[in-house]
Amino acid sequence: MKLSARNVIEGKVVSVTKGVTTxxxxxxxxxxxxxxxxITNESVDDLEIKVGDTVSAIIKSSDVIIGK
Structure with missing residues (x-):
């Protein structure tokens, strides 16, 4: 998988909580x-995401806002 995003952080899924649509x-x-x-419930199903899976969090944003 090739991405233009530079912030790719690998980790392990510890919980998946589905709502009505998200x-x-x-x-x-x-x-x-x-x-x-x-993410959408459909994406969870399509990617077959479950607890224990190793996944990548891909962060793409033009702004980083900091509050104090």
Whole structure:
């Protein structure tokens, strides 16, 4: 798979919580550090994402906003 995104972070799926249309997929990228992605239920099914899978979190954004 080739991507233009430079921020590709590999991790392990620790939970998949489906809602009505959207699922929240939690990915552990380091000991205790999590990234949560909101994707469609259809994408979860198409990619066959399940707990324990190794996946890549691909982050592509033109802005990074910081608040304090």
């Amino acid at each position: 699922a929240h997929v939690k990915i552990e990228i380091a000991n205790g550090c999590l990234i949560t992605s909101s």
